[in-house]
Amino acid sequence: MAGCLSSTESGAVRFILNPAEEQTDIVQEYTPMKEYLEGETEAEIELIRADSYVDTLESLETDQGDIADTSPTAVPAGDGFADIIGMRTAYGGALYFSTITTLADSDIESLSDLEGEVMTTGARMSTSGTLAPTLMLKDAGLDTGNYPDGDAVDLELQNAPDHDRSREQLVNDDAIVAAATGAFASAPQVPQEQFDDYSEFVEHSSEYEDAGSGIDDENPELRLLAVSDPLPRAPIMARSEWDGSERDAIETALLEADETDLVPEDVDDEYELWFTGIEEAERSDYEPIDDILDELGLEFQDFGE
Structure with missing residues (x-):
């Protein structure tokens, strides 16, 4: 994965973004969230777009990221090194x-x-x-x-x-x-x-x-x-060993964010974030994803680029 993710020497919190939709500018979509988190916590947030679904999760495993927007399929694969912060919701739906x-x-x-x-x-x-x-x-x-x-x-x-x-x-x-x-x-x-x-x-x-x-x-x-x-909608996950002083504040701010924090009224429709809130979630919420992977005989790592 060397070279596919940038790193920071500034002490910024590294927020890895999952390339779920190739046609969108995901960094621009997440910028209002970044600005909200920085305003609520005084932390510096660096948004980094990963190259693939697998790279997104591996960034947490290899300490190239602190927090990540991941796919539901990443939850079973991240057991042991990635914690679920919450599940993203859209207009109240999880x-x-x-x-x-x-x-x-x-x-x-x-x-x-x-x-x-x-x-x-x-x-x-x-x-x-x-x-x-x-x-x-x-x-x-x-x-x-x-x-x-x-x-x-x-x-x-x-x-x-x-x-x-x-x-x-x-x-x-x-x-x-x-x-x-x-x-x-x-x-x-x-x-x-x-x-x-x-x-x-x-x-x-x-x-x-x-x-x-x-x-x-x-x-x-x-x-x-x-x-x-x-x-179950996609989670936001954190590196289990991330013990930075800003972690608790960022996680609290994410779970308390409302729609206007994530999708401000002045954002161009083309760059609106696809979710409107984040609610608490556990690994058991993602058992349907485990079942799908088992039925198809697949593992998350099968999809490395």
């Missing part, structure tokens, strides 16, 4: 969902119809973009082989760089008949009533209220094929 969608006029009616077809997923280590959808396909009776650490058998699965591009490839490439994304990327183009059969989504998803509101000439209607079980 749970989120994965979806598999097709075009409104598609002949695909169910997941079993995807046999022999081409489908896109998100980044290889994305919980909602790839791992949960792969398990959904497997549970529907399709042979997914050792995807995403190899090829599927009953259909062709292709990784897209992120959720948005998985959805866009479905719309723009006639060879692709379905797309897996987090619901935050698909729900605006899925009519709300299509989610009504999924009671947990209706109850817990922050995307339900505005489902279908983004359909227009440039963003055509999508049809829902399946919704995952609830998934």
Whole structure:
């Protein structure tokens, strides 16, 4: 990992950022949080974008970072050297969902119809973009082989760089008949009533209220094929051996932050942070992620770049 993360000699707290979405400027998105934390604690915060999901967690293990924005899949892998500070929430919701969608006029009616077809997923280590959808396909009776650490058998699965591009490839490439994304990327183009059969989504998803509101000439209607079980949102973690005097103050400030602290009103929509709060969480909250990895025969370290 040498060279993929910068280091600081200034005594600043090193906040490592997970490259979950390649199309976003994650440092700019996190700058309001950095400014809030510095104002609340008088600590100096350095934001450092990692190169991969695995590098984000390894920065805590190798003392190249003090605190990190990690993926849910990092929790089981970080046992013994990384502590959970809290789970990020969006508009009050601590749970989120994965979806598999097709075009409104598609002949695909169910997941079993995807046999022999081409489908896109998100980044290889994305919980909602790839791992949960792969398990959904497997549970529907399709042979997914050792995807995403190899090829599927009953259909062709292709990784897209992120959720948005998985959805866009479905719309723009006639060879692709379905797309897996987090619901935050698909729900605006899925009519709300299509989610009504999924009671947990209706109850817990922050995307339900505005489902279908983004359909227009440039963003055509999508049809829902399946919704995952609830998934715990991503955590913020700290290096277990970090004993800096500012640690308690930073952790308290994170858990007490409200939406205006994280997403100020004057922030450009393009650079808004995707979450609006952080609540306390434990490792047991991430047991669904352990189950997904076990079902797919994967370990977090399988996804090193």
